Amino acid sequence: MQNAQILFPVNVPGAFDYAVPIGMELSVGDFVYAPIGKQMKLGVVIGLGTAEVGRELKAIAERKATRPLSPDMVKFVLWTAKYNVASPGQVLRMVIRSYKALDPSPIVNHYLPTGETLRQLTSSRRAVLREGGPFPARASEIASRAGVSAGVVKGLVKIGAMQELAMPVDAPFPVPDPEHPGMALTQGQEDAAKELAAQVKMGGFSVSLLDGVTGSGKTEVYFEAVAEALRQGGQVLVLVPEIALTQAGLERFAKRFGAEPAAWHSAIGDAPRRRVWREVAQGRAKLVVGARSALYLPFADLKLIVVDEEHDTSYKQEEGVIYNARDMSVVRAKLSGHAVVLASATPSLESLHNARSGRFAHIVLPERPGAAVLPEIGLVDLKETPAEKGDFLSAPLIDAIREGLSRGEQSMLYLNRRGYAPLIICRSCGEKLKSPDTDSWLVEHRASGRAMCHLTGFSMRMPTQCPKCKADDSLTAVGPGVERVAEEAARHFPEAKIEIFSSDTAGNPAAIKDRMDRMARGEIDILVGTQMVVKGHNFLNLTFVGVVDGDLALAGGDPRAGERTYQTLVQVAGRAGRAKKAGHALIQTHQPEHEALLALAAGDRELFIGVELAMREMLGLPPFGKLAAIIIWGPDRAKTEALAKKMVSLAPRTDGVEILGPSEPPVGRLRGQYRRRLFIQAESTVNLSRYMAVWRQKIRPPAKYKVQIDIDPQSFM
């Protein structure tokens, strides 16, 4: 009697055993329907066997006639679950985002002009014939293009001017052409491109770290690896940070490969989602550009994954199944035996360490083609040259902007804080305005006249009196946000065109592009922005970047703070004078002696990496040791604390594992829940996932209390 292990895309601890009916042929990866409880559910075969289970099993009802998941994909799902201490069903849920996508694309009528020349047509009919084609389209689509009703299209079929074709709703994606001429490469880029392409050509698992400063042509170089994989008839996945998934980004691919790639992100609509999923599963979508979740698409024949901006924190999924798409990409490539390219101007320390130790091939692109060099970076010691009282821009920053303006050049002020002021305080009673169910401060947004919580999205009209002591006009803005910095800049430079760029003001992708275009055309003199400005724009006339608060990311207990600061500042500084002139950057700081800032000012990346790696090694932090976190959530402060302490007391005793905490995270309350956090630091020889799984099983949190495990935590907020 044959049985099968079926994994359902639901949050249960593991797979269930079923009997395989006589005559049913099954393989690992097959989709099947099987009875579970009172319902019939779709699942995936993850194992087959003949061993007696010792109890009566229900039988599989039906094998679904659809392309099975590849056995590699099944392994990848299970591996993801095990490593991240999640249930495999929950991971499968990420793969099967839509059940309908498993069925073939529905067939509907499409319409195309026959080319028949007819006289005496109404204007509506002429419009339809003009707008129809060159490809067959749905009647409604042609009708809306022509500004008429769909009936007109069908009417034209009757008189033979249009033909009706039964076609799948999902149009196939255009096939990218690897031989489509791309941009000319410099010798250095050519060499790097050849090396990457050779890795792909050779086949088998490999990881390459493509390391090149802003403007070194990284994208063009990895395009050659993409081309090689396409030449072999395989599929390619390019992961990009969520924010980089713009029309402009997709157009770069279109330019190189003559066809726009299939795009994937979490907010994609239902119909396009099904289309991409189906075409990917059938192996017909050859080139997919997507955000992190695209890694869980069921590729039929994946040959290459590129992780662009591999250091970007948005690769970490922080909800549901907590995983890091960059790390999981390497796992997926290993399981399927293909190449991965990790690309970045500021690679993560983990990747640099892997490159240094020879686990990754390290391909360093020569600096920018042509004469341009990285901008000069200086530090402004705020202890010596503070800003005017109540202001945030010191004299050196203001002077630099003035100089730029006098030469007709652009400046950028960088501050990673949205809104007007990060804190609203009452001058008469000292009350700090907080979000109702959080400990986080409300941020004043003067442009919209509101007080907002950036964590929960809570927002209210900016009060005119203190909610506690009822004093009128006593609420004061404390600290700078981009709006306030822009206001200050406007005071200094009343004639300058100043714009704010943050997620509040950005708007939709089109509005973002518009603003970036205006910046590129020189229509903005001073751009004040949060980290949103940091992503890959080329501003020819930008020659100065002022970092308003270089200390921002240095504070707090985040062991990655130094790295983050360095990455951000390098990228921000890289905006300055990217093409023609060597621009300059100034960083305001209270800690000019901080190693990260000194290395930055010296323009010495190797020094920075060396210092930082040495510090990590000394502290046993990644990449030299392992790190995990446990977040305990609950509605009652004391009980949450008690549960956290109980977790600590239940921790399995093992050598090489140290438990830190419980501590209160920076935001102790979130969404009305109290939170406590533990950090688990382990030596590299410890199987930390298994340790965490064993530990997790020892406790059953009471109702409404949650224990969340985060392997390799990135966020310390």
Next chain:
DNA sequence: AGCACGCCGACT
């Protein structure tokens, strides 16, 4: 993820 079982407020 569903679906059922189970213990507390507004209805014929």
Next chain:
DNA sequence: GTCGGCGTGCTC
């Protein structure tokens, strides 16, 4: 006195 609210538990 019931109908039903959704909170918790189980599914091979």
